[in-house]
Amino acid sequence: MLRFIIRRLIITIPTILVVITITWGLIRLAPGNFYTGDKALPEAIEQNIREKYGLDEPWHEQYLRTMSHILRLDFGTSLKYEGKSVNEIIARSLPVSATVGILAYLLALIVGITVGSIAALKQNSKWDYASMTLAMLGISIPNFVLGPILVLFFSLTLYWLPPSRWDGFPSKSVILPVITLSAAYMAYIARLTRAGMLEVLRSDYIRTARSKGLSETQVVIRHALRGGLLPVVSYTGPALAFLLTGTVVVERLFVLPGLGNNFIQASLNRDEPLILGIVAFISMTLLSMNLLVDIAYGFLDPRIRH
Amino acid sequence: MSTGNGNLLEVRDLRTYFHTEDGTVKAVDGVTFNLRRGETLGIVGESGSGKSVTTLSIIRLIQSPPGQIVSGEVVFDGRDILRLTENEVRRIRGRRIAMIFQDPMTSLNPFMKISRQLMEMTRLHLGHSKAQAYAHAVKMLETVGIPDPRKRADDYPHEFSGGMRQRVMIGMALSCQPELLIADEPTTALDVTIQAQILELIKTLKQETGTSVILITHDLGVVAGMTDHLIVMYAGKVFEQAPTRELFAVPGNPYTKGLLRSVPDPTSARGTLYQIRGLPPDVAHLPPGCPFAPRCDRVEEICHREFPPFVRLTPDHSSLCHFAGEVYEESRLEREAISGQ
Numbered sequence: 001m002l003r004f005i006i007r008r009l010i011i012t013i014p015t016i017l018v019v020i021t022i023t024w025g026l027i028r029l030a031p032g033n034f035y036t037g038d039k040a041l042p043e044a045i046e047q048n049i050r051e052k053y054g055l056d057e058p059w060h061e062q063y064l065r066t067m068s069h070i071l072r073l074d075f076g077t078s079l080k081y082e083g084k085s086v087n088e089i090i091a092r093s094l095p096v097s098a099t100v101g102i103l104a105y106l107l108a109l110i111v112g113i114t115v116g117s118i119a120a121l122k123q124n125s126k127w128d129y130a131s132m133t134l135a136m137l138g139i140s141i142p143n144f145v146l147g148p149i150l151v152l153f154f155s156l157t158l159y160w161l162p163p164s165r166w167d168g169f170p171s172k173s174v175i176l177p178v179i180t181l182s183a184a185y186m187a188y189i190a191r192l193t194r195a196g197m198l199e200v201l202r203s204d205y206i207r208t209a210r211s212k213g214l215s216e217t218q219v220v221i222r223h224a225l226r227g228g229l230l231p232v233v234s235y236t237g238p239a240l241a242f243l244l245t246g247t248v249v250v251e252r253l254f255v256l257p258g259l260g261n262n263f264i265q266a267s268l269n270r271d272e273p274l275i276l277g278i279v280a281f282i283s284m285t286l287l288s289m290n291l292l293v294d295i296a297y298g299f300l301d302p303r304i305r306h
Numbered sequence: 307m308s309t310g311n312g313n314l315l316e317v318r319d320l321r322t323y324f325h326t327e328d329g330t331v332k333a334v335d336g337v338t339f340n341l342r343r344g345e346t347l348g349i350v351g352e353s354g355s356g357k358s359v360t361t362l363s364i365i366r367l368i369q370s371p372p373g374q375i376v377s378g379e380v381v382f383d384g385r386d387i388l389r390l391t392e393n394e395v396r397r398i399r400g401r402r403i404a405m406i407f408q409d410p411m412t413s414l415n416p417f418m419k420i421s422r423q424l425m426e427m428t429r430l431h432l433g434h435s436k437a438q439a440y441a442h443a444v445k446m447l448e449t450v451g452i453p454d455p456r457k458r459a460d461d462y463p464h465e466f467s468g469g470m471r472q473r474v475m476i477g478m479a480l481s482c483q484p485e486l487l488i489a490d491e492p493t494t495a496l497d498v499t500i501q502a503q504i505l506e507l508i509k510t511l512k513q514e515t516g517t518s519v520i521l522i523t524h525d526l527g528v529v530a531g532m533t534d535h536l537i538v539m540y541a542g543k544v545f546e547q548a549p550t551r552e553l554f555a556v557p558g559n560p561y562t563k564g565l566l567r568s569v570p571d572p573t574s575a576r577g578t579l580y581q582i583r584g585l586p587p588d589v590a591h592l593p594p595g596c597p598f599a600p601r602c603d604r605v606e607e608i609c610h611r612e613f614p615p616f617v618r619l620t621p622d623h624s625s626l627c628h629f630a631g632e633v634y635e636e637s638r639l640e641r642e643a644i645s646g647q
Contacts (some may be wrong), residue, residue, distance in 0.1 A: 203412060205414055205415040207413070208413045209477075211397045211404070213399035213431060214428060222418075227415075227416070302417065
């Protein structure tokens, strides 16, 4: 197990380097620069800026310098917010994204697993059809549609919740972003749970459990849930990574000062160090979540532990 | 405890139907039999003849929907199981009627230690504490011949071979000393040498505990040495019913005769092996007459037209056939001819 974890951690490093290289290449391929604005700069000033940031050096030297900094986890300072280090910006915006993300994650898990289990246990009943129809809607409606609809209804019609503001947690301002963000995940988890549970409930060992005289609740909780939730586990790891690191659309919609919003700003500003920093951070989170899922799998399923 | 007549289980006119999109499948259609205390009853038949559905109906483990026990009585120790509440049935399952299933590879929970799966039984039914249940689980594993049971108890099912898993299943089923053990094709998924060991184990444990056994199988060789009584099922109906020796010696039904002739005889290596022609019928769309008529060697016009009567040949030998008497007589003559040689 330990060897497995170490091996996986070693593979993580080249993966992140590849991701960063591609991101760096994409930034450089795009026309324009962080200092280009509406008005053209005088030649001399442009020359000064290029020298200051090393843009006059050959591209491979620039690349190697960037990479060597990143390998030392030094992402440098933002080009736009003078004097602010990238690490500082990430540290300030991560809690916002993480708060919304964890809440959305918990909501998606609790509601998704409950609804999915009920649908599986009462297969082909009206509960099953109703919840699966809702789940289909949840998956199909993009969050940039769902968000504004919720705002229109709860904020601009009923005046219950603020349309876009961040007052920290706990506050009313959390509710709409969390619901918008978790809807699709919730729906997907419900469908995964239902499918997983249906498969397990038909299996031989569930028949054995019933033949032992266990109650239906004991059969489901002790025998069925574990196997039924395995597909959910493999999905929720990466899902948690995406939710934690903020989502571009929802943070933009509700004007949350999180990672996602910073990422958009950085892209619009062509703020290369900040973009690379956020990309590196997100990929690291994603890869560690995948690793966590694999470890959790080993604990849940004794057959793959060996 | 006893009902007086010595019967532990009396099944009367049991009907279990499955309502599918393809029509109503009459998986079990009017099955009647008795099981005496301490006796072993064999149920034989091809796949889809209703053997498993019959026994699953006895402890009410039919998935509903689509399954439904339409009518009948299952009198176990004087009480009709079909009329009990769900809670009352649960107290019988595992405690008084235990089951083992065909595929030991999939019948144990792969996510749970063997010990926990065994402990579950006695903690539920006998009110054992954790320590008591664990000790009992180890003892049961020892009884069924698991080597080094103390160490193996905390292994997972995938760490056992197929034969060992079936031993674990048997140990689990017998852990509350049930009065009835239902073994649904317990050896079908195992290879031949292991089959013999498992059958021997069931036989020994049965003698030691006095448990009654219902043994379901499609292997006539298995039932011959194991059972006191036999039921032959076809298309959800009992085709023949007799003490095992009698049924093997003088079968009173063309289907049973066909089955017996299909068993390879190792003493005569020559000739082609007999086989019953055709396939088992689609029980959702049965013809009006005898369900076996399309495959029967001695079929006559009446067989296609009328459903056959259940003929009583001797007090404990009955056969579902228009010509049961004639078939029985033929068998007797054949028997005499062989013994006269």
